[in-house]
Structure formats: C-alpha cells, structure tokens
Amino acid sequence: MSPEKLLEDFKNWAVVGVSADKERYGYKIYKKLKAHGYNVFGINPGIQELDGDKVYKSLKDLPEKVDVVNFVVNPKIGISVVEDCAAEGVKYIWLQPGTVSDEVLELASEKEIEAVQACVLVGLSYKDQNK
Template sequence: MPHTDDDVVDQILATYDTITVVGASTAPEKAAHRVPVHMQNHGWRIIPVNPKADELFGEKVYRVLADIGEQVGLVDVFRPSEDAGEIARQAAAAGATALWLQLGIVSAEARKIAVDAGMLYVEDRCLIIEQRRLGVNAPN
C-alpha cells in the first residue's frame, strides 16, 4: 500500500488507462479542458462528465457518474472544493477505485469518503504536472 502522496500518484498513473473527468469543460482555455486533452494525447482514454455537453474530446459525455455504463476506475475532479464530498460519494457509489482532486481542490470530507471506500486518493495536484514529472504515458 502506498505511504506517501507521491507513491499514490505514481501508482495511479501506472495503473489506470482511463480517466473519468467530472467537470470536464467545453472551453479550450480552461484547465478542465486542457488537462483531459493532454492526458488523452499521452494515451489515456477520457470519459467526460458534464451536465451540459453531449460530446467532448471525441467521447460521449455523461451527465453524472451514475450514468456511465461501465466500471469506473479513476475519477478526476474539476469542481469546487465544496462539491468534492458529494462527488466522492457518487464515485464510491459508482465503484471507483481512485479519486483525484485537481490543483487547488482540497476536501477533508472527500478524503474521508474516499479512504473509507478503499479508494486511492490525491488532492491539490495536477495530472499534467505529475505526468510530466514522471515522464509516463498511459499503461498498455
């Protein structure tokens, strides 16, 4: 079992080939658009979750996590910290095994829910920064 945040980051990026992005944005200037595109360009499949879009990154968009008709592994969150607890609950209900809160998003409630559900958990870290630091692409 990982013992530091860096260990968890390493494990997540080495394990998951699909990233479910809650709060994926249609606006190219936003991090919630740029980060999924970057990760997709490095081999990860993106499953976007956004209540107002139909397609993003060449993928079908789901309104909520519960609508996704396949196993959810890694959930990446681009929503305000105050929304993170509810998203963590939804992720746990969907059977997610990892929860990642992007840079600037911190939630003790989300951490407790994720840990209690047995999920790997990262908060206040950016997927692009960590992917570049580790120099990795999606696992095959």
C-alpha cells in the same frame, strides 16, 4: 498509492468537471490524458459533447467502469462525486489543486477510496520527461 503509480497502472479515467473552454483545466486535463493514450470519459451535466466525444451527466451514466476519477470541481460538488464514486466502486480519486477539502478527504477515507492530491498535468509532464 503514488501519483506516478496511479498514472502507470490505470488507464480508464473519468474527468469530472470537463469543460469545452480550452483555457480551463477541465479541458486541458481531459485532452492531455487522451493524448497519452488513456481511455477517458468527460463528466459535466452542462455539456453534451467535447471535440466530438460524448460527455456524460454523471459517473453512473458511463458505458463502462473507470479506475480513477479526476476532480476538476469545487469541493462542495466534490462531496457528491465521492458518493458517486463509492456507489460505482471506484477506488481511486485524483484531486486537482483547488478541489480538496477536509470533508472530501474524510468522506473518501470513510468510503475506502484512496485520494491523490496533485496536478495530473504535472504528473503527465514528468512521465513525458522520463520516457
């Protein structure tokens, strides 16, 4: 599935590696998705809330199923996140630059999870320009 179609068709997202640091992509991606009207859950076992929103320790802790999981984590951590996605029935993952490895892609393929490799910030900016 194309990045544009994923952004258009699915509105329930999780951002794994969300950050309270406004300079980090985990923060920027989370806020940009929310600003575009997506239902977004932050995941980071190291923080409990972000700008008043609850942050969850893992995918299994979310109050509802998400359609897409955006990765903003090291590929070594990404392996276990792919496993979590498979266990939770997530069919789409969005791999930010720097989160991709052969192991992550191979495991996603094995688990029948479709992986998009792109920057979601660029995709949302493109969407803004073409309204």
